Amino acid sequence: MTRNTDFFDQASTPLIERTKASVQAGFAEAVGDTPLIRLNSLSEETGCEILAKAEFLNPGGSVKDRAALWMVRRAEVEGALEPGGTVVEGTAGNTGIGLAHVCNARGYACLIYMPNNQSQEKIELLRTLGAAVMLVPPAPYTDEMNYQKQAGRHAARLENAVWVNQFDNLANARAHYESTGPEIWTQTEGMIDAFVCAAGTGGTIAGTGRYLKAQSANVKVMLVDCMGSGLYSWVKTGEPVMSQGPSITEGIGNSRVTDNLAVAAVDEAFQVPDIDMVRMVQRMLREEGWLFGTSTGINLCGAVRAAKRLGPGHTIVTILCDAGSRYQSSLWNPKWLAAKGLA
Numbered sequence: 001m002t003r004n005t006d007f008f009d010q011a012s013t014p015l016i017e018r019t020k021a022s023v024q025a026g027f028a029e030a031v032g033d034t035p036l037i038r039l040n041s042l043s044e045e046t047g048c049e050i051l052a053k054a055e056f057l058n059p060g061g062s063v064k065d066r067a068a069l070w071m072v073r074r075a076e077v078e079g080a081l082e083p084g085g086t087v088v089e090g091t092a093g094n095t096g097i098g099l100a101h102v103c104n105a106r107g108y109a110c111l112i113y114m115p116n117n118q119s120q121e122k123i124e125l126l127r128t129l130g131a132a133v134m135l136v137p138p139a140p141y142t143d144e145m146n147y148q149k150q151a152g153r154h155a156a157r158l159e160n161a162v163w164v165n166q167f168d169n170l171a172n173a174r175a176h177y178e179s180t181g182p183e184i185w186t187q188t189e190g191m192i193d194a195f196v197c198a199a200g201t202g203g204t205i206a207g208t209g210r211y212l213k214a215q216s217a218n219v220k221v222m223l224v225d226c227m228g229s230g231l232y233s234w235v236k237t238g239e240p241v242m243s244q245g246p247s248i249t250e251g252i253g254n255s256r257v258t259d260n261l262a263v264a265a266v267d268e269a270f271q272v273p274d275i276d277m278v279r280m281v282q283r284m285l286r287e288e289g290w291l292f293g294t295s296t297g298i299n300l301c302g303a304v305r306a307a308k309r310l311g312p313g314h315t316i317v318t319i320l321c322d323a324g325s326r327y328q329s330s331l332w333n334p335k336w337l338a339a340k341g342l343a
């Protein structure tokens with residue numbers, strides 16, 4: 001593959017051609033163009049417009065469908081993946097689900113390495129989608145048994161196979177530079193003061209944030225971090241020093257500055273404890289009828305913090321990453337929550 005940094009800057013030719021027809025021609029075209037939804041109770045509480053991209057309405061059910069599609073497309077364009085090949089990735093879940101859908105739609109096999117502490121719903125869904133799932137004990141990135149490292153070694157042993165490497169593959173951020181960012185700019189008609197978002201790989205915040213800042217330097221990009229992650233410290237001090245954890249959130253937080261995070265332009269950071277996230281998602285269900293997942297709860301808490309920092313009259317956009325149905329056995333299970341001290 002071409003070097004990441006060069007690749008991200010080639011964005012003048014879109015990797016995925018998108019038509020504006022009212023009929024979406026297949027899976028790839030059904031990814032993205034999600035609604036921008038006003039969170040009414042949060043907007044009224046803060047005096048700001050709190051708006052959020054309904055990424056759970058992507059065909060694979062999460063924000064990661066965009067990254068999955070763009071990363072597979074990159075491998076095709078670069079000739080790294082030929083018909084009948086295998087896509088291998090280490091993923092906490094949603095990227096794997098997106099990849100499994102994209103692989104079925106395009107005729108590839110899909111092999112996913114995953115830490116064995118992730119939600120049962122995601123594991124079962126991956127298997128239903130036809131992916132081969134390898135559950136491995138959680139291990140830090142510095143450990144050779146880390147799920148990403150194992151995925152990389154496995155792909156290297158196979159013919160016609162790619163290791164997607166979502167953390168350091170800039171087609172991930174580019175998906176958001178070419179789709180999420182432009183959609184938000186159009187949907188807000190350019191009236192946006194801040195984009196607030198948690199980061200796992202950093203693809204969403206980097207790509208979306210860079211696009212929005214390229215349209216208007218006044219747009220502030222704010223990272224909201226869960227506990228047990230080093231990204232709050234990274235924004236504040238330049239070093240990713242881990243905060244006190246753990247957190248029950250899935251798919252967000254990181255101990256290192258990935259290549260996707262390295263191209264992000266971030267102005268501010270907030271830190272949100274799990275108990276605030278739990279109260280937020282419960283409130284969203286009770287007051288507005290939404291069933292959200294953990295990272296969405298963190299994002300909404302971040303949006304409220306941003307609104308309080310900026311003051312009334314601002315427009316703040318965040319991401320509704322996935323739906324609560326992926327967390328019925330955890331976040332939405334009262335007994336499980338009580339056992340975690342979060343009832």
Ligand code: PMP
Nearest residue numbers: 094199200201202204251295321
């Ligand atoms: N929320 C969920 C539920 C996710 O699966 C992910 C992806 N790891 C994220 C948020 C973070 O997105 P990104 O990887 O683009 O930083």
